[in-house]
Amino acid sequence: MTLMIVLGYFLVLIAIGMVAYRRVRNSTDEFFVAGRSLGTFVNSWAFIASLASGGSVMASVGSALALGFPFAAALVAGAPVGFVVASVLVARPLRKLGKYTVPDFFNSRFNSPMMRVVVPVLVVIASSAYIVSQLKGSAIVAGHLLGWDYQTALWVAGVVFVLYVSIGGFLSVTWNDIFQGILLFSCMVGLGVAAFSAMGDFPTAWNATLEAYPALTGAADAHSVWSYVGAFLTWATAISVLPHVIMRVYSARNVRSARVSLNTAMLLYGVMMLIVAIVLVPAAATLLPNADITDPDAIFLTLADRVFGPLGQGVLAAAVLAAIMSTTAGLLMACNSAIGHDLYRGILRPQAGQKEVIRVTQAATWVVGILCILLAINPPEFLIVLYTAAVALLASAFFAPMVLGIWWRRTTAAGAGSGMIGGAVLFGIAFAMDLPTSSEVLIGLPASFLLTVAVSLVTSSGRDDDVRDAWLATQEADETDEEAATDAEPTR
Amino acid sequence: MSRPTPTATRGEIGLLSGITVLAAIAFTPLFDSIEIAGVALIAWLLWFTMIAAPVGGLILALRSKGD
Numbered sequence: 001m002t003l004m005i006v007l008g009y010f011l012v013l014i015a016i017g018m019v020a021y022r023r024v025r026n027s028t029d030e031f032f033v034a035g036r037s038l039g040t041f042v043n044s045w046a047f048i049a050s051l052a053s054g055g056s057v058m059a060s061v062g063s064a065l066a067l068g069f070p071f072a073a074a075l076v077a078g079a080p081v082g083f084v085v086a087s088v089l090v091a092r093p094l095r096k097l098g099k100y101t102v103p104d105f106f107n108s109r110f111n112s113p114m115m116r117v118v119v120p121v122l123v124v125i126a127s128s129a130y131i132v133s134q135l136k137g138s139a140i141v142a143g144h145l146l147g148w149d150y151q152t153a154l155w156v157a158g159v160v161f162v163l164y165v166s167i168g169g170f171l172s173v174t175w176n177d178i179f180q181g182i183l184l185f186s187c188m189v190g191l192g193v194a195a196f197s198a199m200g201d202f203p204t205a206w207n208a209t210l211e212a213y214p215a216l217t218g219a220a221d222a223h224s225v226w227s228y229v230g231a232f233l234t235w236a237t238a239i240s241v242l243p244h245v246i247m248r249v250y251s252a253r254n255v256r257s258a259r260v261s262l263n264t265a266m267l268l269y270g271v272m273m274l275i276v277a278i279v280l281v282p283a284a285a286t287l288l289p290n291a292d293i294t295d296p297d298a299i300f301l302t303l304a305d306r307v308f309g310p311l312g313q314g315v316l317a318a319a320v321l322a323a324i325m326s327t328t329a330g331l332l333m334a335c336n337s338a339i340g341h342d343l344y345r346g347i348l349r350p351q352a353g354q355k356e357v358i359r360v361t362q363a364a365t366w367v368v369g370i371l372c373i374l375l376a377i378n379p380p381e382f383l384i385v386l387y388t389a390a391v392a393l394l395a396s397a398f399f400a401p402m403v404l405g406i407w408w409r410r411t412t413a414a415g416a417g418s419g420m421i422g423g424a425v426l427f428g429i430a431f432a433m434d435l436p437t438s439s440e441v442l443i444g445l446p447a448s449f450l451l452t453v454a455v456s457l458v459t460s461s462g463r464d465d466d467v468r469d470a471w472l473a474t475q476e477a478d479e480t481d482e483e484a485a486t487d488a489e490p491t492r
Numbered sequence: 493m494s495r496p497t498p499t500a501t502r503g504e505i506g507l508l509s510g511i512t513v514l515a516a517i518a519f520t521p522l523f524d525s526i527e528i529a530g531v532a533l534i535a536w537l538l539w540f541t542m543i544a545a546p547v548g549g550l551i552l553a554l555r556s557k558g559d
Contacts, residue, residue: 069531069532069535070532070534070535070538072535073534073535073538073539073542074534074538076542077538077539077541077542080541080542080543080545080546081511081515081541081542081545083546083549084507084511084545084546084548084549085508085511087549087552087553088500088504088507088508088549088552089508092498093498206529206530207530210530210531216531217527217530217531217532225519225521228519228534229519232515232519232538236511236515255556256553256556259549259552259553259556260550260553260554262549262553263546263547263549263550263553264546264550266545266546266549267543267546267547267550270542270543270546271543273539273542274539274542274543277535277539406498407497407498407500408497409497469495472495472496472497472498473495475498476495
């Protein structure tokens, strides 16, 4: 039964990709940002699917039991805050800019030859690391529920998502994200209800959980306090620069829709994470007295086995795969856009036509996808920490130059470039040292801000004013007029 | 003529300030010893922030039609 449901789910994903292909094959606007006409309902579910990943869903229960509520809360609370920060600081300017990718913003704002190369390369490196961690999650789920060995599960799940991203582009990713977002949310609520019923008297179960797992209760016990701050700050800042999140902002039909969907999605995501903390964690502790917390990724699935019948297990397997594959697909879309749109068309062949760019992007999807599958064959331990490191690199490199570039008119290309390189390099050095988990961003991010400001002040000679004013001109469109124009368009 | 830089509304500044204050309180070691229902205050504050921040952001976004 479980196998049939999961295989059926894979077929639905591929079919959606093939339908999307008919729409996107001739237009980069359709391929990269779905024609910029996605409505609030669509993007809200797609944002949930983009964020809720293998780490935040599958590892959530086990991580809380192993590392404690305070650290788990610091890890999951940063992302909802990050979406709110993005909706205030970057959603309006980027949607008004009306481009495709994160590198597009830096090109428009600074027109720096160095950034034309560095930004897409960093996007590819960080996104690939994130994809590898997600692939590991998908293989664990498929292996656990279907009885497949790790490598078989890895190749099947990997090829399915590469296939639907390559043929259907961002529209395929979006349609699949809606399906996956609704499936995931419904299953998490369903699992919460089933687990709540199965664990018996809630106060008794809660108290027994706290006694059985003393690490759950304490503050700053599992890690250094800098780990707590770093985990929270990483997500609170990284969301504003995550390439698959930014592409979704570009795809919104208008500024208001982008901002409403960012916040709606995170409200629903916050509810899911509260279900994990308040219901699933005590349920796991009560129903799985001999759970192995040294393998936190497996506890979620074992709990599902315990409270769901065969049909429920199959649907939950599809939901967890949905969480993983939707995030992975979004990241793969960010990677292939960085290669096809930013590197190939932006640098190598500016004269390339739309069809050529789409074909190169589709080829890049396969190359990156297969490389990530190969890397995931021997993956690192602790899923959630690996992908947090990947997003921390992006936050350290991009957050300060982007936010200052938008809100501080004296930011120069030299300043932003220094902040970007300095933030990334210092993050890398900190990561190589024996620092507390997740605390590296506390070095990279402030350094990036300081370098951006200091170098901008030193190099503020008026040479960048024309580029800056051209960027500011894109921000003067009247949002009310824009909404009036786009309200008449159909919502996908 | 030089063009004006975008500006944030008072509501947006208030929301970001509120998040910053909540996070600062959550991570202040002074409150390490406080527990509610057996769980450290830091966890409750972060869970509260996780819900309150999107609610605030959603209210601002829904009111932003004319800005």
